[in-house]
Amino acid sequence: MAAKTDVFQSPDYYLLDDLLTEEQKLIRESVRAYVRKSISPIIEDYAQKAEFPQQIVRELGDLGCFGPTIPVDYGGGGLDYISYGLMMQELERGDSGVRSTASVQGSLVMFPIYEYGSEEQRRKFLPRLASGEWLGCFGLTEPDHGSDPGGMLSNFKDAGDHVILNGSKMWISNAPFSQVAVVWAKDEQGEVRGLIVERGMEGFSTPTTHGKWSLRASATGELVFDHVKVPKSNILPNIKGLKGPLSCLTKARFGIAWGVVGAAMDCYDAALRYSKERVQFDRPIGGFQLQQKKLAEMITEITKAQLLNWRLGSLMNEKRATPAQVSMAKRNGCEIAAQITRDARQMLGGMGITGEYPIMRHMMNIESVITYEGTHDVHLLITGMDVTGLNAFK
Template sequence: MENQFIKSSKKDEFESPDFYNIDELLTEDQKLIRNSVRDFVKKKISPIIEDAAQKAKFPYYLVKEMGEMGVFGPTVPEAYGGMGADYISYGLMMQELERCDSGIRSTASVQGSLVMFPIFKYGSEEQKMKYLPKLASGEWLGCFGLTEPDHGSNPSGMVTNFKEDGDHVILNGAKMWISNAPFADLAVVWAKNEAGRIKGLIVEKGMVGFTAPEIHNKWSLRASATGELVFNDVRVPKSNILPDADGLRAPLSCLDNARFGIAWGALGSAMDCYETARKYSAERIQFGKPIASFQLIQKKLAEMLTEITKAQLLVWKLGVNKNNGTATTSQISMAKRNNVQIALEIAREARQILGGNGITGEFSVMRHMMNLESVVTYEGTHDIHLLILGNEITGIQSFK
C-alpha cells in the first residue's frame, strides 16, 4: 500500500522551538522517546503526508509501524503490550505526530486513549489479554463510538441501545464522525441498556449487521479515515461488555485522556507552522531584503513564539499533574481549548507570512489549518470547553 503514495523530495528538518529551555524539565527517557518518534516521523511519515492528504487516502500501512514504535497506548503496562510510560512521554509522542499531521495523531489518540484505555480501565482480565496486545502492536486497529448524528455535545441523549437475548445482546443504532472506523477491527461502543444506563461494548468487525461506511469529501483530516458505525440487530456476546463501565462517567474519562493528548498534539501543529514561517521569512526577499526584517513580520513571529512557550508550560505542568493523578477534567479542558486555539491562530498568521505559497502543498501550513478546524470541534468543542471551565469557576452548569 505504501507504493500508492508519492514521496516528497523535500527534507524534513524540523527542530522544535524551546525559548524557555523546557527541555531541562524533561527526563532523559522522555527526551529519548520524543526524539525517537521525531526521527520516525521524519523518515516514514513526512515524505508521504502531503500526497496522502491531497489524495484523501489514509496511509493504513503505517499502523503496524506506529505500533512497533510504541505510540499506541504507551502508558498501558508492558504486561498488556504497552510501554508503561508516563503521561509526559505520551504527550511528547502526540506532539511529534501532530507536528506532522493531525490525522496521524488522531489515529494514535483514538487507539491509545479511546480504545485501549477503556479496555484497560473497565475491561475484564480476559478482555485485556485478548485485545490490548494486538492493539498495542498495530496488528489490530480500533475506534470509539460515542458521538451520534443527533447527539454530539450532549452524549447523554444517545439513542443507540441494546437488549438482552440469552448469552448475547442485540445492538441497534448509529455513530457518526468516527476516526479509524472504515479500517477498524473493533469498536468500543457506548450504548444504553434496557434500564437506560450507558454501557461499553466491544464490537468486532465481521459481526453480522455491523457496518462502517467511510465519510468522503472532507476538507479536513484528509489523511485520516473517518466513518460511521451502523448497528442493525448486531448480536454481541455478553462477554464483550466492559464489566466496570457504568454510566456516562466512563466514556467521559476516556475523553479526558484523549483531550490531554490533543493539547500536546495541537502544540506540535503550532510549532511546525511557526518554524515554517520563520524559515520562509528569512529566505523570502521583497523590496530588496528578507521579509523577516520588517516589523510586522517580526511582530507575528514574536507573538507566535510567546503563545507556543505558554502552551509548552501549560501542557508540561498538566503532564506532571496527570502523572501524579491530580489532573482534573477542567484543567484538561483549559489546555485543549487554549492550545488548539493558539495553533489555529498561528497557522493563520503563518499562512499570511507565506503569502500565496501558503495555500500550496509545498508547505504544511494550509493542511495544518484545515486539520485544526476539526481538532477545535472534536473531543469537546471550543465553546463546550469554555463552559466546562465556567462551571468549575462558578459552580453553575450552564448547558443543562
C-alpha cells in the same frame, strides 16, 4: 508529488528540555525521527488524495505509540504522561490525522478496555491493539447527539447469552479500517454501557465519510448497528454511565493538548525559515515589523502552551489533574494553533496554500481538532462551570 526533506527545528524558547528526563527526551527524539523519515515525505500526497496511509498502523505499533501509558504486561509502554504527550506532539507535528490514529487507539480504545474491562478482555484485545495488528475506534457521537452524548439513541436488548445492538455513530476516526470498536449504548434500563464490537459481526458496518476538507489523511466513518448480536462477554463489566466515555475523552484531550502544539510548532518553524529567505523591497520579509510581530506572538503562545502542557503532564503523573484542567489545555492549545496556522499562512502569501509547505494542511486539520472531543465552546463552559460552580449547559 516529490518527497520533501524535513528540516524542522523544534522551538524551545524557555529551555523546557531542562525539565524533561533523559528517557522523555529519548522517546521524543525516536518519534521525531520516525515522523521525519516516514511521515513528512508522504503525508502531503496522502492528504491531497484523501487517503489513509494504512502502513502507519503497524509502524506506530512498532514505535510504541499505541497505549504508551498502558502497563507493559498488556503490550503497552508503561510510560508516564509527559512521555505520552511528547509522542502526540511529534506525531501531530507530522499530521493531525496521524496523531488522531494514535490518540484513538490508546486513549479511547485501549484505555477503557484496560480500565473497565475484564481480565479476559484485556488479554484478548490489548496486545493486538498495542502492536498495531488490530486498529480500533470509539463510538460515542451520533448524528443527532454530539456535545450532549446523554441523549444517545443507540441501545441494546438482552437476548440470553448475547445482546442485540441497534443504532449508529458518526464522525468516527479509524472506523473504516478498524477490527474493534468500543461502542457506548444504552441498556434496557437506560444506563450507558460500553461494548466491544468486532469486525465481522453480522449487521455491523462502517461506511466511510467522504468529502472532508480537513483530516484528509485520516480515515473517518460511521458505525451502523442493525440487530448486531454482541456476546455478553464483550460488555465492559466495570463501568456504567457517562463517566466511562467521558473518562476516556479526558485522556484523549490530554494528548490533543500536546498534539496541537506540535502542529503550531511546525507552522511557526516554516514561517520563521521562510521569513529569512523571502526577499521583498530589497530585504528579507523577516526584517519588517509586522512579520516580526506575527513571529513574536507565535513563539510566545507556543511557549505558554508548552509550559501549560508540561505542568498538566506532571499533575497527570501525580494523579492530581482534573478533567477541567485538561479541558483548559485542550481549548488553549487548539486556539493558539488555529491562530498560528492562519498567521503563518499569511506570512507565506500564495505559497502558504500549496502542498509545498505544511501550513494549509495543518490549518484545515486544526478546524476539526478544535471541534472534536469537546467543541471549543463546550470546553469554555467546562472551565466556566469549574470556576463559578454554576452549570451553564442546562
